[in-house]
Amino acid sequence: xxxxxxxxxxxxxxxxxxxxxxxxxxxxxxxxxxxxxxxxxxxxxxxxxxxxxxxxxxxxxxxxxxxxxxxxxxxxxxxxxxxxxxxxxxxxxxxxxxxxxxxxxxxxxxxxxxxxxxxxxxxxxxxxxxxxxxxxxxxxxxxxxxxxxxxxxxxxxxxxxxxxxxxxxxx
Numbered sequence: 001x002x003x004x005x006x007x008x009x010x011x012x013x014x015x016x017x018x019x020x021x022x023x024x025x026x027x028x029x030x031x032x033x034x035x036x037x038x039x040x041x042x043x044x045x046x047x048x049x050x051x052x053x054x055x056x057x058x059x060x061x062x063x064x065x066x067x068x069x070x071x072x073x074x075x076x077x078x079x080x081x082x083x084x085x086x087x088x089x090x091x092x093x094x095x096x097x098x099x100x101x102x103x104x105x106x107x108x109x110x111x112x113x114x115x116x117x118x119x120x121x122x123x124x125x126x127x128x129x130x131x132x133x134x135x136x137x138x139x140x141x142x143x144x145x146x147x148x149x150x151x152x153x154x155x156x157x158x159x160x161x162x163x164x165x166x167x168x169x170x171x
Contacts, residue, residue, distance in 0.1 A: 002062040020127035026156040051157040066158030069123025085146025085169030142170030
């Protein structure tokens with residue numbers, strides 16, 4: 001856990017990159033920020049999530065790791081259910097624009113995620129969100145194999161455990 005004080009933008013220290021963020025004031029009155037965690041050089045996101053919180057928008061806490069992709073039992077499991085996600089043959093306008101921008105920078109993200117012959121894909125975690133119900137916190141997430149899941153915690157910052165695959169595809 002890391003504590004720091006900051007009233008400026010960006011709110012996080014430069015070594016912490018949390019894109020795709022969703023912020024919620026939880027029942028304890030603190031603001032919690034949930035998002036992907038960029039710490040890899042080869043692709044966006046990473047295998048872990050961290051949650052950031054503040055009671056006053058000045059004093060911030062980066063909590064310990066909330067969830068790790070290696071905890072997801074169905075990822076890279078050929079026997080796990082598969083649900084359709086991004087249809088790469090008919091991408092949405094947003095996906096087309098994103099792929100074009102990445103291609104202009106020399107990155108072919110579609111190719112990186114679709115290569116099956118290069119061994120197991122990293123268990124990257126994308127764009128999470130969290131909600132509270134009856135004192136439990138539910139972290140929803142998606143992964144590069146188009147799977148989506150939810151994990152649970154007794155605390156808004158996690159750790160989140162017992163992930164369950166949802167019957168839908170990401171993308």
